[in-house]
Amino acid sequence: MSTEEREYWTKQVRAAQRTELENAQKVAGNWKTLVGALTGLFATAAFAGGKLTLDKLDDPWAWGLRVATVVALAAGALSTWWLAQASGLSLAVVENQSWIARRDASREKALAVQRLITQGKHAGLLAAAIVLLGSVLTLMVPAATAPAKKPPEVLVVTEAGLLCGTLGVTGPTVTVEGRAVASASSVTVVDSCG
Amino acid sequence: MSQERQWPDQAASYEEPTTSDSNRVLWQEAVDSALNDGTLTLEPAGSRTQALKGTCPRCGHQWTESVDVYFEVLGSGYDVGADGGGGDRGDRGDRPRRQGRTLEGWYNVPCSCGEDHADRPSSVDSGCGWSHDLAIRLADKASA
Numbered sequence A: 001m002s003t004e005e006r007e008y009w010t011k012q013v014r015a016a017q018r019t020e021l022e023n024a025q026k027v028a029g030n031w032k033t034l035v036g037a038l039t040g041l042f043a044t045a046a047f048a049g050g051k052l053t054l055d056k057l058d059d060p061w062a063w064g065l066r067v068a069t070v071v072a073l074a075a076g077a078l079s080t081w082w083l084a085q086a087s088g089l090s091l092a093v094v095e096n097q098s099w100i101a102r103r104d105a106s107r108e109k110a111l112a113v114q115r116l117i118t119q120g121k122h123a124g125l126l127a128a129a130i131v132l133l134g135s136v137l138t139l140m141v142p143a144a145t146a147p148a149k150k151p152p153e154v155l156v157v158t159e160a161g162l163l164c165g166t167l168g169v170t171g172p173t174v175t176v177e178g179r180a181v182a183s184a185s186s187v188t189v190v191d192s193c194g
Numbered sequence B: 001m002s003q004e005r006q007w008p009d010q011a012a013s014y015e016e017p018t019t020s021d022s023n024r025v026l027w028q029e030a031v032d033s034a035l036n037d038g039t040l041t042l043e044p045a046g047s048r049t050q051a052l053k054g055t056c057p058r059c060g061h062q063w064t065e066s067v068d069v070y071f072e073v074l075g076s077g078y079d080v081g082a083d084g085g086g087g088d089r090g091d092r093g094d095r096p097r098r099q100g101r102t103l104e105g106w107y108n109v110p111c112s113c114g115e116d117h118a119d120r121p122s123s124v125d126s127g128c129g130w131s132h133d134l135a136i137r138l139a140d141k142a143s144a
Helices: A005-017 A020-045 A049-056 A060-089 A099-140 B021-037
Strands: A092-096 A153-159 A163-168 A175-176 A186-190 B040-044 B049-053 B069-070 B071-078 B101-109 B135-139
Touching: A005 A020, A005 A099, A005 A186, A005 B021, A005 B071, A020 A092, A020 B071, A020 B135, A049 A060, A175 B071, A186 B071, B021 B135
Parallel strands: none
Antiparallel strands: A092 B071, A153 A163, A153 A186, A163 A175, B040 B049, B049 B069, B101 B135
């Protein structure tokens, strides 16, 4: 190791010995940011408008967007976690304070941080792509068509007995299940005659 | 290790040892021996900090500067060996750990004597050259 390099890393060791409080506060700040980002993810990933909106869509769109929401949430959470890790989420007692160890650890950390950034970037871009595409699809997909409304069924008590069926009108005559009803002592709307 | 038996040698020429395991062991044993016989002492110098001062195990001259030994330094960042790279220990990548309650770590403890040593480069203004890049283990025995 050259004199210049030794002097540099000696300064780094001394700096590390004197910045414990700053290190601890930086880690605390990183955790605060991480928790905020993870909480905020739920709002971002609910791009399809949540369950109430999804229930108004036809399958397979509704199911597709549900799955996309879950995948976007997972990818966003992973990305946030990896990038937060790259910023530093841990405090550790540094046992080896020799300048060679400081130099070697610094280089190893740089490579590890690079890997975390790559993973976090890819997961984050995947989440963003899903959110964008999903949001567009939510706007474009037509709402589910409402089922055709069935005519009401009624239970009618007549002099001839009970009649149950679809209420209808043929000319001036009221019908139940196609049969004319001239008079009734009671008419009750029912869900089904079955 | 025959070299150790010749220490301390006040007439020793300036020498920067290579970072070999044998040299590290030699320096470790020399410092341990000096701590045992009291020619080097670790004295309290603050919270989790001690000062290593005394005479050089190699040249026997008084160090002009004590070495501040910081135990339990907190490092932040992504934990890959957490600054515990082995360097001259040859076991880089191990995680820092505490052996029970003993405070200990690896430190550079270079000679800072003010005496003249033959062959000392003009760019170097003190010391006999040891321990150069060699790091040794120091423990706070009071915490054991």
